[in-house]
C-alpha cells in the first residue's frame with residue numbers, strides 16, 4: 001500500500017518546470033527527477049542519440065522505483081517517445097500530446113504557433129499532434145532561448161528582443177491571427193512574462209508543463225497505483241534528484257527552475 005512514485009526525466013534543469021507543476025497538482029506522491037546535465041542540450045542532437053540517452057536515463061528511473069514516467073523534455077518526447085515506451089514496463093507520459101490537446105481546447109480559430117528547439121521543431125511532432133486534432137500549426141525553432149534562460153536572463157532586454165524577432169516570423173502572413181502560442185520547450189515557461197509582452201495580445205499562451213501535470217493527475221485518478229494509508233498521506237513529499245553532471249551546479253541552477261531550494265542531489269555516471 002504505497003503512494004505513487006513518479007519519475008520525471010529531462011535533458012537537464014528545464015524539466016523542473018514540469019516537476020513544479022506536478023508538485024502543485026499532485027503533492028501526495030514521491031518524485032525522482034533525472035537531469036542528464038552532462039549530455040545536454042538534446043535540442044541540437046539527432047533522434048538516434050536522443051533516444052539512446054533518454055532510454056538509459058528512464059531505465060535508471062525505473063530501476064530506482066518509478067512506477068510512472070513523465071518525459072518532461074519536449075525534445076526527448078518529440079524524438080524518442082516510442083523507443084522509451086518500448087524499453088519501459090511502466091506507463092510513460094510525454095509532453096507533446098498534453099500540450100497539443102490543451103491548445104486544441106483553447107484555440108477558437110484553429111491556428112496555433114508552436115515554438116521549441118531545433119530538434120523538436122524538425123521532428124514536426126507538434127505539427128502532427130495538432131493536425132490530428134484539426135488545427136493548423138506554424139512551427140518555429142528558437143535555439144537562442146534555451147541558453148538565455150540558462151544564463152538567468154529571463155527578464156532581460158536582449159531576451160525580449162530575441163523573442164520578438166522569433167515571434168514576428170511566426171505571427172505573420174496567414175498566421176498573424178493565430179490565437180495560441182504553444183510553448184514546446186521546458187525552458188519557455190520561465191519566459192512567460194517576456195513572451196506575454198511580445199506575443200500578439202489575442203494569442204493565449206499554452207504551457208505544456210501545466211497540461212502534462214493535468215494528464216498525469218487524470219491518469220493517477222483513473223489508475224491509482226494503490227490507496228495510501230493516512231500516515232502515508234501525511235508524510236512529506238519525497239524528492240530525489242539525479243544529475244549526470246555536477247550535483248552542486250544542479251542544486252544552484254535547478255532552484256531557479258523549481259522555485260524552491262533543491263537538496264537531495266546524487267551524481268550519476270551513466271556508462272556508455
Ligand code: DGL
Pocket residue numbers: 010011012014015040041042043044072073074075076116117120146184185186187
Ligand atoms: N529540455 C529541452 C526541451 O524541452 C530543452 C533543453 C535541451 O535542448 O536539452 O526541448
